[in-house]
Amino acid sequence: MTELTDRISRRQVDKFAERRAQLATSALRTLSELGYARTSLREIAQNSAFSHGVLHYYFRDKVELIMYCVKLYKAECVTRYDQIVATAQSADQLCVDFSQALATTCDEDGTMHRLWYDLRNQALFEESFREDVLEIDKTLELMIWRIVSTYGDLAGQPIAASPSTAYALFDGLFQQALLRHLSGEPKALDNLREGVEKTLPKLLIP
Amino acid sequence: MTELTDRISRRQVDKFAERRAQLATSALRTLSELGYARTSLREIAQNSAFSHGVLHYYFRDKVELIMYCVKLYKAECVTRYDQIVATAQSADQLCVDFSQALATTCDEDGTMHRLWYDLRNQALFEESFREDVLEIDKTLELMIWRIVSTYGDLAGQPIAASPSTAYALFDGLFQQALLRHLSGEPKALDNLREGVEKTLPKLLIP
């Protein structure tokens, strides 16, 4: 009976949206390997279960596919540091957890992060990317701000930096670490942790 | 006589290198407008005084041209903040001059800066770019460090951050400002100045 129920349930699923998500997941994978400049629709299709014509059935054009990928990326990253905020018992603990989380995601999701930076930078050249990219950047800023403001709460001190400044500082540290790490520098992740652990307390107003 | 001397002098010039530099200057201009992904050799040639075949005469392939452009970029940016260090009389003065210089170059050279970030990010995907890009990044780090360490000297206090951390922090601020500025946000440059002026003192050990 469970199998029959599953069949009925599956039939009700919005298959169109599901296929789009499937294609976008494939696209993200290919993009994160090849980068925006070298990823063609045929490459994307080749690394999926479908032919290249399917991409045109489900997406109006390449821009729409890329932007759908950007939104999918956003959905995946939006909860990255929630656990840290939820479990933090002290400012010091949060600081260590945050720096560790940044190092971990830099290590484990490095290819996806470099794609994000690639697409963010493309938005400087492509007007059609800009709105969606800025929206994600805003989300990332809120994520970092949640960390930073919680840190301030736990320390019982106000924060000296604006949300955008705080985000820019940690983003800079992260991006440098990513470049170094992907270039094979052994201490990149340790330097990231150290840099984050030194920077966070500097944001407090004494 | 001056004209005759000029003629002889010009005949001695290494015309090959001069032509390469000319082509690379054109290439930088096109790249900074279109970005790496959308710049073809024909686009570069079209925006120069030569035909597209000349690019293959003077450069082995596209990668060599791009890397030559990267080196040209380095030569141009290497002195950007020297004046600040040379003329600073106090820590506060240097801080203000530095933040102003960042805002100014963000405003005036924004298209070239976005190209730098584009190429730096491409190095995450293209092994062939990496060595040269890392070299420039190192140069930029030294440039920022010269500012930061001079600031420490003038303040009579040591600096709490490593050169790479300091660079990452200001690079993060700059890059965010660039994105915002090029997206039409009116306060981006003011926010950059403010962010820099708040961050620099934070690097001092009290």
Place this chain on the structure above:
DNA sequence: AGATTTTCTTGACAATTGTCCAAGAAAGTC
């Protein structure tokens, strides 16, 4: 001035790219 060398132009080539679309298969509906 003629011969030789260097520089430059042009078009060809093969491969790639985004887009479009017709044919047929698969799924859904009556």
Place this chain on the structure above:
DNA sequence: GACTTTCTTGGACAATTGTCAAGAAAATCT
């Protein structure tokens, strides 16, 4: 089962791209 709708495939198309070779033009040498 017949009919309709949706989905998939893969080829066509025009444009683009990096590369290369032939030949023209310019510069240099004798």
